[in-house]
Amino acid sequence: MPKIKTNRGAAKRFRKTGTGKVRRNKAFTSHILTKKSPKRKRNLRHATTVAAADQKNICQLIPYL
Secondary structure (H helix, E strand, O other): OOOOOOOHHHHHHEEEOOOOOEEEOOOOOOOOOOOOOHHHHHHHOOOEEOOHHHHHHHHHHOOOO
């Protein structure tokens, strides 16, 4: 069987935890920050896990990470 290529775009956006879950950064952090409250911007800094419905598809994109 040939090796599976890693999707390089996905590899830059996602990483796996020790238990096999997929971590991602939150969106809406790059511009138009003046109208967002400090609390909202602070909470957007922290990474979160991918939704269970998307987990299988993303794991196929990053098989070796």
